[in-house]
Amino acid sequence: MYGLVNKAVEDLVVSRYGEDMWARIQEQAGVDAVGFVSMEAYPDEVTYKLVGAASEVLGRPPAALLEAFGEHWILYTARQGYGELMAMFGASMREFLGNLDNMHTRVGLSFPQLRPPSFVVRDAGPRTLELEYHSRREGLAPMVVGLLKGLARGFSEEVAVEHVHGRDRDGFDLFRVELQAAA
Ligand code: HEM
Secondary structure, three states: OEHHHHHHHHHHHHHHHOHHHHHHHHHHHOOOOOOOOOOOEOOHHHHHHHHHHHHHHHOOOHHHHHHHHHHHHHHHHHHHHHHHHHHHOOOOHHHHHHOHHHHHHHHHHHOOOOOOOEEEEEEEEOOEEEEEEEOOOOOOHHHHHHHHHHHHHHOOEEEEEEEEEOOOOOOOEEEEEEEEEOO
16 A cells, blocks of 8 residues: 555554654565555555554554544544645535545546555445445454544544445445444
């Protein structure tokens, strides 16, 4: 994945646990400590190794870290100058989720080797959505839960997210998203 992703993992770890912990995680992962370049594509293996090593060093399950990472990604990309781009694709959570594929297509203009996920959103009630997550990568469903929570915060909404089924059924992950206005 692009260096931007690995740098966001680094930013999450450093902001919560400090530089020394990041150095230990990099060492445990066997990943070169020189630093990542945001616009350069790295093998997916690098990201998976970093998450695996972070899980071992911090003693937290990979799923918990991926969820925290998803939430952090929304803040991190906004700080890296992608906030305006995100704002162009929807003024509400519902609208934005419907535009996620268009947004990643737009992102792909700057990141030509992007292999983005794909999402299908359906209304399943007045404040309930069903979201299909299609990906060529394994194991990232917990990240989607965090992304949805981070997005909701950005729209001053609150969400309850249920992972209805994994990709072993139908080839995609399905989420049920309940939207509430934030108190
Ligand atoms: C402007 C904001 C965003 C940017 C710049 C961005 C960019 C990226 C990049 C660079 C990757 C790595 C893929 C690769 O290197 O091939 C990625 C992956 C991903 N993005 Fe986005 N993204 C943004 C917002 C979002 C949002 C809001 C969601 C919400 C659901 C999302 C969902 C994902 C997921 C789940 C992946 C993991 C890859 C996979 O499943 O195969 N992204 N994105």
